[in-house]
Amino acid sequence: MAEIIMPKMGDAMSEGKVVRWYKKAGDAVKKGEPVLEIETDKVNLDLEAEADGTLGDLAAKEGEVVQVGGLLAEILAPGEKGGARATSPASEKKEEPKKEERRATDRKDGVRHSTGEYGETFEMKGPRTDRTQSSKDNVVAMPKSGSDRRRSSPLARNLARELGVDLQSVEGSGPGGRIVAADIKGFSGGRATSPAGRGVSTRPAGEAARAPLGRAPELEAREIPLSAMRRTIAKRLAESTGPIPHFYLTVDYDVTNLLSMRQQLMDIEGAKISVNDFIVRAAALALRHHPNVNASWGAEAISQHGDVHIGIAVATPEGLITPVIRNADEKSVGEIAQEVRALAEKAKNRKLKPDEYQGSTFTISNLGAWGIEEFTAIINPPNSAILAAGAAESRAVVVNGQVVIRERMKITMSCDHRVIDGASGAEFLKTLRAYVEQPLRLVV
Amino acid sequence: MSEKSYRDAIREAMMEEMDRDPNVLIMGEDIGVYEGTFRITAGMLKKYGPRRVIDTPIAEAGMVGTAVGMAMLGLRPIVEMMTVNFAIVAADQILNHAAKVRYFSGGQVDVPMVIRGPQGAGVQLSAQHSQSFESFYAHFPGIHVVAPATPADAKGLLKTAIRGKDPVMFLESAALYGMKGEVPDDPDFTVPFGQSRVARDGKDVTIVSFSRMLQLSLVVAEKLSKEEGIECEVIDLRTLRPLDMDPVYESVAKTHRAVVVQEQWKPFGAGAEISASITENMFDELDAPVARVTGEDVPMPYARNLELLATPHEEHIARAVKKVMYRS
Numbered sequence: 001m002a003e004i005i006m007p008k009m010g011d012a013m014s015e016g017k018v019v020r021w022y023k024k025a026g027d028a029v030k031k032g033e034p035v036l037e038i039e040t041d042k043v044n045l046d047l048e049a050e051a052d053g054t055l056g057d058l059a060a061k062e063g064e065v066v067q068v069g070g071l072l073a074e075i076l077a078p079g080e081k082g083g084a085r086a087t088s089p090a091s092e093k094k095e096e097p098k099k100e101e102r103r104a105t106d107r108k109d110g111v112r113h114s115t116g117e118y119g120e121t122f123e124m125k126g127p128r129t130d131r132t133q134s135s136k137d138n139v140v141a142m143p144k145s146g147s148d149r150r151r152s153s154p155l156a157r158n159l160a161r162e163l164g165v166d167l168q169s170v171e172g173s174g175p176g177g178r179i180v181a182a183d184i185k186g187f188s189g190g191r192a193t194s195p196a197g198r199g200v201s202t203r204p205a206g207e208a209a210r211a212p213l214g215r216a217p218e219l220e221a222r223e224i225p226l227s228a229m230r231r232t233i234a235k236r237l238a239e240s241t242g243p244i245p246h247f248y249l250t251v252d253y254d255v256t257n258l259l260s261m262r263q264q265l266m267d268i269e270g271a272k273i274s275v276n277d278f279i280v281r282a283a284a285l286a287l288r289h290h291p292n293v294n295a296s297w298g299a300e301a302i303s304q305h306g307d308v309h310i311g312i313a314v315a316t317p318e319g320l321i322t323p324v325i326r327n328a329d330e331k332s333v334g335e336i337a338q339e340v341r342a343l344a345e346k347a348k349n350r351k352l353k354p355d356e357y358q359g360s361t362f363t364i365s366n367l368g369a370w371g372i373e374e375f376t377a378i379i380n381p382p383n384s385a386i387l388a389a390g391a392a393e394s395r396a397v398v399v400n401g402q403v404v405i406r407e408r409m410k411i412t413m414s415c416d417h418r419v420i421d422g423a424s425g426a427e428f429l430k431t432l433r434a435y436v437e438q439p440l441r442l443v444v
Numbered sequence: 445m446s447e448k449s450y451r452d453a454i455r456e457a458m459m460e461e462m463d464r465d466p467n468v469l470i471m472g473e474d475i476g477v478y479e480g481t482f483r484i485t486a487g488m489l490k491k492y493g494p495r496r497v498i499d500t501p502i503a504e505a506g507m508v509g510t511a512v513g514m515a516m517l518g519l520r521p522i523v524e525m526m527t528v529n530f531a532i533v534a535a536d537q538i539l540n541h542a543a544k545v546r547y548f549s550g551g552q553v554d555v556p557m558v559i560r561g562p563q564g565a566g567v568q569l570s571a572q573h574s575q576s577f578e579s580f581y582a583h584f585p586g587i588h589v590v591a592p593a594t595p596a597d598a599k600g601l602l603k604t605a606i607r608g609k610d611p612v613m614f615l616e617s618a619a620l621y622g623m624k625g626e627v628p629d630d631p632d633f634t635v636p637f638g639q640s641r642v643a644r645d646g647k648d649v650t651i652v653s654f655s656r657m658l659q660l661s662l663v664v665a666e667k668l669s670k671e672e673g674i675e676c677e678v679i680d681l682r683t684l685r686p687l688d689m690d691p692v693y694e695s696v697a698k699t700h701r702a703v704v705v706q707e708q709w710k711p712f713g714a715g716a717e718i719s720a721s722i723t724e725n726m727f728d729e730l731d732a733p734v735a736r737v738t739g740e741d742v743p744m745p746y747a748r749n750l751e752l753l754a755t756p757h758e759e760h761i762a763r764a765v766k767k768v769m770y771r772s
């Protein structure tokens with residue numbers, strides 16, 4: 001006899017939910033055949049039969065939560081009897097409301113109809129859910145049964161799906177706690193339109209360097225309510241590395257073109273423009289493609305900011321301060337250069353006003369002038385990321401099988417893992433690469 | 445444009461069509477000498493004579509059967525039912541003959557006839573004479589069902605009915621006969637079947653109705669706008685078969701909530717068809733279940749106070765609107 005038990009999918013998992021059974025008790029199963037679908041706090045997955053046989057009694061109903069290691073079903077070999085471990089002691093079941101008894105006329109036994117047994121129609125199962133459909137349709141967790149099902153209007157569900165709102169985290173104001181559209185709109189800061197227009201930000205990472213970026217998309221202020229998964233990530237990571245769980249992504253950009261352009265610009269403008277001024281503009285534009293990076297962690301929601309304000313780490317005799325270039329994405333490299341000079345001057349004289357050093361949405365620290373090749377910076381809350389830019393240096397690199405000398409610059413981004421995941425940080429750096437390595441994009 | 449009553453608009457439509465087409469005639473009980481129980485046919489016998497304005501015995505099945513034969517042979521008869529309730533006697537002629545002759549004849553024979561008369565409650569005619577029949581007739585293919593809510597629509601839709609080639613159940617509202625409204629003077633003014641209209645623009649809730657309940661819905665919509673700032677969009681279906689739901693869907697896509705108002709009893713009524721269609725087609729747009737406002741599920745009482753209790757009232761509609769807005 002083989003058992004199907006709730007598996008432990010990673011250290012964090014303590015329980016899982018039965019989403020649906022593909023088989024019922026008494027069905028024949030083949031080894032490797034999916035028997036049921038379970039949901040963990042991270043993924044949904046199918047559990048397969050580990051042996052050929054007949055499925056015994058189902059130990060958990062759809063929607064029921066079972067502890068890791070708890071029995072889900074037995075697979076019986078011919079002649080075997082089930083019930084060796086009828087109910088696992090480890091399984092803690094959440095009671096479901098009792099199904100209403102069928103009326104006598106519904107029962108299979110006894111009642112016959114001229115066209116056949118009533119029972120036949122009740123045995124018929126509805127068509128199985130099409131699991132080839134894109135998982136986008138399943139974003140909103142809607143348990144089929146059980147006490148935690150949230151009532152919601154179709155419109156509310158649609159809105160939640162569009163806005164990425166987890167229905168489980170919304171309080172319903174309608175009759176019987178029904179979640180209605182107003183609840184979703186209230187939850188997501190009144191924003192009720194589809195974010196589908198943000199096509200560029202969802203572009204696969206690999207394309208960013210080659211494909212034209214187009215006009216940097218407009219940003220909109222919005223709250224992304226914390227999903228259960230997002231809360232879990234935040235809690236676990238914060239527990240492990242302090243209030244802000246950092247992780248670091250380092251890239252090595254080719255800045256040959258950028259340095260040449262900088263020289264031309266300085267010749268034209270007759271003013272000093274630093275490499276960092278280019279990085280500020282490049283990052284500001286890249287942020288518009290990645291609103292998830294231009295964001296802040298909050299207890300109830302992640303705030304995506306509608307504007308891009310870049311903080312610049314400036315060293316002063318008293319210590320570090322970060323004056324802010326407001327709407328850096330709307331300013332030219334020349335304007336940024338001017339403004340950075342003026343703010344840095346004020347910073348050194350301690351003349352900065354609060355609104356000149358507060359309200360950044362992203363920060364850049366550059367130690368290139370000190371000859372630092374690469375370093376990691378500490379995130380400047382409430383930002384979710386900071387760029388640490390090293391010195392631009394001539395280095396030998398391999399291009400098309402040839403060792404050539406190119407100007408290179410290493411940038412390390414520190415990310416708040418509660419807000420940004422590795423892949424989304426990497427996508428941002430891919431977009432940033434397009435701006436840094438093809439700096440004409442900064443002026444078109 | 446000139447202001448006319450619903451009653452006069454109906455008479456005008458018939459007389460203009462009788463002037464235009466010598467094949468149009470009318471028959472019914474007490475429509476000639478007596479000039480009609482509701483005075484719809486006043487002056488018509490005098491003008492067109494007894495060959496075209498025919499007083500019949502009290503024999504609805506005979507009247508309709510005769511009209512079906514006339515229509516099959518090229519005339520365009522109008523049959524007036526003293527009230528539409530009496531057409532039940534002729535249901536076999538209407539549903540099994542008028543509605544099916546073209547089908548049975550393989551498209552060779554049309555039945556261009558109109559059966560018209562008042563229906564509905566509100567005028568103290570008690571249980572047998574106060575019923576509404578739109579869902580009863582609209583259930584059957586082969587017959588049009590029209591239920592105008594304004595004098596202009598009464599005229600325009602009746603002219604379309606008389607000029608068409610199909611049998612039409614033209615359901616007038618007894619309670620609206622005295623209602624006045626602007627009616628176009630153009631003798632060729634018609635209103636096509638199957639074109640619902642937006643009777644009032646709004647953004648918060650869609651109210652779907654027809655006939656007398658449409659007028660009641662408009663009153664409630666104005667009141668809610670003034671007193672509560674709720675803007676109802678009111679859709680007048682005009683014809684139940686063909687039924688044009690597109691303006692309803694467009695409206696629901698905007699308001700995300702709908703209230704259907706009918707005078708009929710609730711079970712299997714027009715509101716059931718309408719609300720089911722909204723749910724089938726606009727499910728993802730709905731923020732609340734479609735609400736139905738209907739008459740009470742009882743034979744219509746004669747007593748005035750009880751009749752008022754049994755028919756939909758402004759307050760019922762207002763309550764339903766607030767319910768779908770989650771404001772109750």
